[in-house]
Amino acid sequence: MAAVDAVPSAQPTGSGPLPVIDVGPLTRGDADAADKARSAAALRQACVEWGFFYITNHGLEKQVPEMVAATRALFDLPEAEKAALAASLSPLHRGWTGLGGAHNCSSEAGPDTKESFLLGAEGSASPMHGANPWPPAPLLPGWQGRVRAYFAAALDLSRAVSRGLALALGLPESFFADRMRDPVAQLLLLRYPAPPGGARRGRGRGCGEHTDCGFLTILAQDDVPGLEVRRRRGTTGGGAAPAAPAACCGGGGEDSDGDLGEWVAAPPLPGALLVNLGDLAAFWSGGVVRSTLHRVFIDDAAGRARHSCVFFCNCDFDAEVRPGFGAEAAAKGASGGGGGVSAGGSGPAAPMTAGKYILEKLGIMYS
Ligand SMILES: O=C(O)CCC(=O)C(=O)O
Numbered sequence: 001m002a003a004v005d006a007v008p009s010a011q012p013t014g015s016g017p018l019p020v021i022d023v024g025p026l027t028r029g030d031a032d033a034a035d036k037a038r039s040a041a042a043l044r045q046a047c048v049e050w051g052f053f054y055i056t057n058h059g060l061e062k063q064v065p066e067m068v069a070a071t072r073a074l075f076d077l078p079e080a081e082k083a084a085l086a087a088s089l090s091p092l093h094r095g096w097t098g099l100g101g102a103h104n105c106s107s108e109a110g111p112d113t114k115e116s117f118l119l120g121a122e123g124s125a126s127p128m129h130g131a132n133p134w135p136p137a138p139l140l141p142g143w144q145g146r147v148r149a150y151f152a153a154a155l156d157l158s159r160a161v162s163r164g165l166a167l168a169l170g171l172p173e174s175f176f177a178d179r180m181r182d183p184v185a186q187l188l189l190l191r192y193p194a195p196p197g198g199a200r201r202g203r204g205r206g207c208g209e210h211t212d213c214g215f216l217t218i219l220a221q222d223d224v225p226g227l228e229v230r231r232r233r234g235t236t237g238g239g240a241a242p243a244a245p246a247a248c249c250g251g252g253g254e255d256s257d258g259d260l261g262e263w264v265a266a267p268p269l270p271g272a273l274l275v276n277l278g279d280l281a282a283f284w285s286g287g288v289v290r291s292t293l294h295r296v297f298i299d300d301a302a303g304r305a306r307h308s309c310v311f312f313c314n315c316d317f318d319a320e321v322r323p324g325f326g327a328e329a330a331a332k333g334a335s336g337g338g339g340g341v342s343a344g345g346s347g348p349a350a351p352m353t354a355g356k357y358i359l360e361k362l363g364i365m366y367s
């Protein structure tokens, strides 16, 4: 097993807390319009100010602990069983990546210290759809069914949050959900081993700072803290709107406009999930909503491995993505109040699709 880095680093200094939003009115079919509007308004503020927030009343309360337990069980398998599911054997790089082989989020920080298992949308709807490697049922009875159910529930929740986000931005409620019919979603299961060496040796970097590439991420974590989010100083929205995707979801991302603030902790909050927006959302909104830098440091004091289940809900591969949301937004006069959706981006942009954007971000050639 590879050694775990213990990298000195500034502790998060921010007091937080990240916003906590009750999304019950967005997930329940029978919610009244005033309740929905309240959730949407809270979402708008959280997305403009932070791009990162907790959600409660999300409907996955029972499934999250089961998913975390399933993640732990998977990584507890013998190394040889995991090696048989290696991502290197999969054309879509799905499956297991061991310590030391982990994909590095940020280019300068050195390797991440994590084990990962990637699953994604199945079928053949796009070049990013395909088959998953599943652990054999005798090894982990019921695992595949549980994980498939979580994937479907997280996708439904992403659509619900996206409906609120659309309302928040003055768009038709189904604007994003209509573009998430069979999205290029991925579920990344992670284990960050506890750094060795006792409480005074520093803090072990689990995942280098980065922004997510896609549209919306739903993150479940166990009870071991470690996730940190970089606050931005400006709180009025209308941040820099990148004209085109830069390769790799690395340190620069959509946060390169010089108003970075302090790191704040995003600890586990019982019953809550975390949501963050990715570069695609920031690009699409013309810089109104934020794609926020985050990283993982495992504190020695915890002495336990940390597990997280990260659901990247991107959009349909062919969904057209125009900064400022294009003609549909203009027709509806979308601005949603202060901040303006059209800020910084409704010029004559080159045609872009969600799939092309994400593949370019990932540095994968596409034609
Ligand atoms: O493990 C976490 O809490 C964060 C992981 C993450 O940010 C990512 O994989 O993109």
Ligand SMILES: [Fe+2]
Binding pocket: 210, 211, 212, 294
């Ligand atoms: Fe991330």
